[in-house]
Amino acid sequence: MHPAYSVIVFTTASGAGYGLLIWLAIAAALNLVPHDPVLGFFGLGVALALITTGLLASTLHLGRPSRAWRALSQWKSSWLSREGIAAILTYVPAGALGLGWVFGEFVPGQIAAGAWLAVPCALGTVWCTGMIYASLPTIRAWDQPLVAPVYVVLALATGGVLLILLLAVFGYDVRWAAVVSALTLALGWFLKARYWLAIDTANKTYTAEAATGLGRFGTLRPLDPPHTQPNFVMREMGYQVARRHAEKLRRLSAVLLFVLPILAGLVLLLDLPSWMQIAVASLAALSTTAGVLTERWLFFAEAEHVVMLYYRGGAA
Amino acid sequence: MTSLPEATSKKLGLVIDLDTCVGCQACATSCKEWNAGGYSAPLTDQNPRGRDPHGTWLNRVHSYEVGDDAQSRTVHFPRSCLHCETPACVTVCPTGASYKRASDGIVLVNPDTCIGCKLCSWACPYGAREYDTDDGVMKKCTLCVDRIYNETFAPEDRVPACVRACPTGARHFGDLGDPESAVSQLVKEREGFDLLPEMGFKPVNKYLPPRARRDQTAASAPQAAEQAVDNSSSLADRFFAWADRSLAR
Numbered sequence: 001m002h003p004a005y006s007v008i009v010f011t012t013a014s015g016a017g018y019g020l021l022i023w024l025a026i027a028a029a030l031n032l033v034p035h036d037p038v039l040g041f042f043g044l045g046v047a048l049a050l051i052t053t054g055l056l057a058s059t060l061h062l063g064r065p066s067r068a069w070r071a072l073s074q075w076k077s078s079w080l081s082r083e084g085i086a087a088i089l090t091y092v093p094a095g096a097l098g099l100g101w102v103f104g105e106f107v108p109g110q111i112a113a114g115a116w117l118a119v120p121c122a123l124g125t126v127w128c129t130g131m132i133y134a135s136l137p138t139i140r141a142w143d144q145p146l147v148a149p150v151y152v153v154l155a156l157a158t159g160g161v162l163l164i165l166l167l168a169v170f171g172y173d174v175r176w177a178a179v180v181s182a183l184t185l186a187l188g189w190f191l192k193a194r195y196w197l198a199i200d201t202a203n204k205t206y207t208a209e210a211a212t213g214l215g216r217f218g219t220l221r222p223l224d225p226p227h228t229q230p231n232f233v234m235r236e237m238g239y240q241v242a243r244r245h246a247e248k249l250r251r252l253s254a255v256l257l258f259v260l261p262i263l264a265g266l267v268l269l270l271d272l273p274s275w276m277q278i279a280v281a282s283l284a285a286l287s288t289t290a291g292v293l294t295e296r297w298l299f300f301a302e303a304e305h306v307v308m309l310y311y312r313g314g315a316a
Numbered sequence: 317m318t319s320l321p322e323a324t325s326k327k328l329g330l331v332i333d334l335d336t337c338v339g340c341q342a343c344a345t346s347c348k349e350w351n352a353g354g355y356s357a358p359l360t361d362q363n364p365r366g367r368d369p370h371g372t373w374l375n376r377v378h379s380y381e382v383g384d385d386a387q388s389r390t391v392h393f394p395r396s397c398l399h400c401e402t403p404a405c406v407t408v409c410p411t412g413a414s415y416k417r418a419s420d421g422i423v424l425v426n427p428d429t430c431i432g433c434k435l436c437s438w439a440c441p442y443g444a445r446e447y448d449t450d451d452g453v454m455k456k457c458t459l460c461v462d463r464i465y466n467e468t469f470a471p472e473d474r475v476p477a478c479v480r481a482c483p484t485g486a487r488h489f490g491d492l493g494d495p496e497s498a499v500s501q502l503v504k505e506r507e508g509f510d511l512l513p514e515m516g517f518k519p520v521n522k523y524l525p526p527r528a529r530r531d532q533t534a535a536s537a538p539q540a541a542e543q544a545v546d547n548s549s550s551l552a553d554r555f556f557a558w559a560d561r562s563l564a565r
Contacts, residue, residue, distance in 0.1 A: 061433065062433055063432020063448075063451070063454075064430065064431045064453065067411070070410075070413075070431060071411050071431060072410075073411060074410050074411060077407040077408070078408050078409060078410045080408065080410040081411075135408070136408075136439055137404075137516075138438065138439060138515070205514070206512065206515075209382075210511075210514070211512055212380065212511065212523075213509045213510075213525065214380065214382045214391055214525075214526075217382040217387050217388065217389060218382055218383030218384055218385065218387070218388060221380060222378065223379040223381045226376035226377050226378050227370075227376065229368055229369055230370065231370055231371075231376075232370075232372065232437070232447045233443040233446060236434065236437060236447070237437070237438070305438070306441040306512070306515075307441055307442065307443035310393075310395060310442075311378075
């Protein structure tokens with residue numbers, strides 16, 4: 001599948017934003033961080049900015065962005081529609097939490113209520129993002145039970161790394177965030193490794209012979225293509241990364257997204273001076289960003305679509 | 317709207333005969349010609365006379381070779397929307413622009429509400445949908461909805477443009493929900509089949525398989541006999557064998 005930059009930016013940026021929002025909401029509700037208005041302003045500000053940037057980037061993928069509001073109507077059948085609704089709903093408790101944290105509570109319990117409602121809303125939004133892909137049986141690499149869980153865990157992991165940086169910059173205790181992030185990253189690594197194994201060993205049950213119904217005569221070989229230049233179907237669905245490149249990129253993304261940030265989390269458990277904490281947390285955030293962008297690019301580039309059987313023959 | 321109708325009164329669709337299709341592309345070009353001015357207008361092309369021309373077409377004709385033995389053959393294979401009974405392209409649509417008509421089962425895109433998210437094209441295993449870059453919306457076969465009900469047309473013209481254009485009569489249009497219809501009878505008689513039935517989208521369009529070759533062993537046996545004559549015998553026999561071969565060319 002063609003890795004569209006707008007969709008990669010959308011899923012990674014809004015994923016990290018929802019992850020950071022979830023951790024800040026939990027921290028606020030459990031009093032793991034002081035209700036410092038400046039921390040709240042910058043923390044939730046970064047989270048909502050990432051979410052909003054991502055959502056705006058996703059509209060760049062549309063042919064008619066001005067009609068995007070129409071996407072909220074078909075929640076009964078469409079995961080894309082559900083995602084849009086969940087994304088907008090999440091702003092309500094996140095706003096209540098943010099306003100209460102920064103300006104003080106207008107109503108008693110506003111922070112706790114906002115925080116505890118923001119968590120399921122944000123989790124639900126990321127789950128819907130994953131399900132957009134996981135609900136497509138035409139793409140074997142996406143039609144996998146681990147796709148949506150990986151989206152959720154990677155959102156929490158990338159948001160967790162941002163939380164460490166935020167706490168380090170504001171001089172608060174980072175150790176609980178380092179532990180939580182390292183554990184989430186480790187879970188993400190485990191699930192992603194299982195996912196890669198699953199798509200490598202999945203049986204390619206759809207064949208060009210079944211796609212054309214001509215298997216009764218033997219093996220099918222494409223002879224003349226229907227058009228001389230690639231059409232929309234081939235450009236959108238025919239993108240394929242070379243196998244050996246994919247393996248290198250998988251290793252690269254595993255190191256950047258999982259290994260280095262987990263090591264950084266362990267280093268941050270030591271008693272480090274503040275500037276060193278900020279430096280380590282910044283490096284971890286940079287590494288995570290590069291790693292998750294690579295991971296998401298691969299998620300598209302490695303996915304083969306059944307329709308290419310008509311063009312390439314073989315199995316998918 | 318994106319939810320599917322429980323049942324449709326008719327199941328209008330195409331039956332495509334892979335035995336008689338000669339791959340002439342007349343269905344593809346007539347489709348493009350009609351739809352560039354009809355329901356799907358504009359059906360745009362990009363850089364049509366440049367080095368990398370491409371554009372939106374609703375019907376594509378592949379050519380394949382299949383098999384290695386005596387039954388091997390070249391098969392021309394037109395590919396367009398199959399107007400599935402349970403199409404995923406409709407249910408994934410976030411806006412309701414993609415819909416299946418309860419009256420006749422035609423799957424359409426409303427060009428006024430499509431946002432061009434392209435998710436429907438990802439959901440379709442048949443590559444039936446092509447995004448129109450210039451128009452910013454998805455395009456697909458309409459089964460020539462603007463021809464088949466057009467009472468100003470002569471009755472023989474009230475069929476999809478591809479069916480009207482096919483010079484070998486390899487394309488048939490009708491109600492596949494009615495077991496007595498000509499197309500249903502044809503499917504029954506020729507053992508028409510679905511593409512990728514295991515995906516479960518229940519295509520309405522059917523394909524008719526190429527007919528089996530006639531027995532080739534009978535054709536090759538006389539050759540062996542001629543060889544025998546060649547090897548034996550008199551000048552006259554060899555002359556007649558030569559004449560026979562020459563005339564048979």
